[in-house]
Amino acid sequence: MRRFGSNPRSLHTGIRRRREEPARPSGTSLMQLMWLASPALPIGGFSYSECLEAAVDSTRVTTESEASEWLLNQLDLTLARGDLAVLAKAIPAWQRNNHSRIAELNAWVLQTRESSELRAQAEQMGRSLVEWLRNHTTARVTQIDTLAALQPTYPMAFALAASAVQAPLRDCLLTYAFGWAENMVQAAIKSVPLGQSAGQRILSALTAEIPAAVAHALSLADSERQAFSPMLAILSAQHEVQYSRLFRS
Numbered sequence: 381m382r383r384f385g386s387n388p389r390s391l392h393t394g395i396r397r398r399r400e401e402p403a404r405p406s407g408t409s410l411m412q413l414m415w416l417a418s419p420a421l422p423i424g425g426f427s428y429s430e431c432l433e434a435a436v437d438s439t440r441v442t443t444e445s446e447a448s449e450w451l452l453n454q455l456d457l458t459l460a461r462g463d464l465a466v467l468a469k470a471i472p473a474w475q476r477n478n479h480s481r482i483a484e485l486n487a488w489v490l491q492t493r494e495s496s497e498l499r500a501q502a503e504q505m506g507r508s509l510v511e512w513l514r515n516h517t518t519a520r521v522t523q524i525d526t527l528a529a530l531q532p533t534y535p536m537a538f539a540l541a542a543s544a545v546q547a548p549l550r551d552c553l554l555t556y557a558f559g560w561a562e563n564m565v566q567a568a569i570k571s572v573p574l575g576q577s578a579g580q581r582i583l584s585a586l587t588a589e590i591p592a593a594v595a596h597a598l599s600l601a602d603s604e605r606q607a608f609s610p611m612l613a614i615l616s617a618q619h620e621v622q623y624s625r626l627f628r629s
Contacts (some may be wrong), residue, residue, distance in 0.1 A: 385440060387421070387544060390439075390550070393440045396533075398526075400454065401620070402598055407463050407559050409545050409546060409547040409551075410547070412518065412545040412547070413542070413545060413547055413551060413552065413555040413564075414555075415622065416459050416538065416541055416545075416555055416559065417554075417556075417558050417559035417562070418541065418551060419559075419562055419563060419566070421509075421512065422501045422508065422512060423505045423508040423509050423512065423534070423560070424489050424504060424508055425505060425563045426507055426563060426566060427627060427628045428563070428567070428628050428629040429504075429564070429571060429627035429629060430454070430498070430501070430564065430567075430612070430626055431498075431565065431612045431615040431616045431619060431629065432447075432451075432564065432568060432571060432627075432629055433571045433619060433622070433625055433626060433627045434448060434615035434616065434618050434619035434622060435483055435573055436571045436623060437614055437618075437619075438615070438618070439540050440441035441568075441572060442572065442580065442606075443572070444476075444572070444574055444578040444581065447568040447572055447574065447578075447582060448479065448581070448585050448586075450563050450583045451565070451568065451582060451586060452585060452586065452589060454564070454609075454612070455561070455586060455590070455593050456589070456596075457609055458494065458592060458607075458609045458612065459557060459560060459588045459592070459593060459595035460593035461581055461596075461597070461600070461606040461607075462492065462605065462607045463489075463535045463556070463560075464553050464556065464557060464593060464594060464597035464607075465597040465600045465604075465605045466485050466488065466489060466535050466536075466605065467535055467538065467542070467552065467556055467597070468549065468553060468598050469481070469485055469510075469552055469601070470481050470482065470485050470535065470536055470539035470540075470543075470604070471539045471543045471549055471552055472543075472549070473539075473540055473541045474523065474540050474543035474544075477523075482527070482530070482536060483530055485536060486527075486530045486531070486532065486533055486604070487621050489502060489533040489535055489536065490502070490503075490531065492535060492607030492610070493607075494607070494612065494613035494616065495617050495620065497616055497617050497619065497621065497629045498612075499627045500535070500628070500629075501628065502533040502534050502535070503531065503532075503533060503534075505534035505537075506532035506533040506534040506535075506536065506537045507532060509532075509534060509537035509538060510524060510527055510528050510532050510537050510618045512541075512548060513537070513541055518541060518544035518545065519540050519541060519542075519543075523540055524540070534552065535556075538556055539552075542555065542556070545580060548596065550562065550594060551597070552593040553598065554590060554591065554594055556586065556595060557590045557594060559588065561583060561586040561590065562583065564586075564587070565582050565583045567578045567581065567627060568577070568582060571626060571627070592599070612624055
């Protein structure tokens, strides 16, 4: 039976032409971004709470609603104005092979971590992602070596990995933010503690706000980028000497 008004020859030709067409890069790019956002990526993100554990210990966060509000504030006040804003500049810099710009942005990340454990987190996750890239097939060896020589931070290593994916810049920032959100929700579940359903509700709230946070980060000039979160710095210093803890930050 003939369908859609096609004759067998034209239908066969259409199928053959579709088979000969190169695969669209969008599917591969999407999978690469999903890979970078995965909690299974072996970079140690699961071992950090970014001061949430200290907030729980000091009774600032004791319920689902408080955990949700805490993480939403962190998304808006630190991630959007700091790491995401850095990524917005670093990914194009990697694509242009602007190594002096990369060194400048990496130094900014190192200098603006407000405690030893937060800086250690940025460095450890950065080194781990660099090693992952060495066993992957995206970034060039020369780029990896350039970053490895800079005392690499996680945002800059992520920027290198994302730059090789050739996905839209906004999608790369959304990926970074969602990966952060998943890790932080798991930290909340373990430290408050909360159930899985509560965690999913918090993740839903964060996911709803991530696009606006990314849009804000993309709009910031270098002079508008910020790393100012006094309470996180205080809690991080307290967490470093906390008697009992599950997380490294």
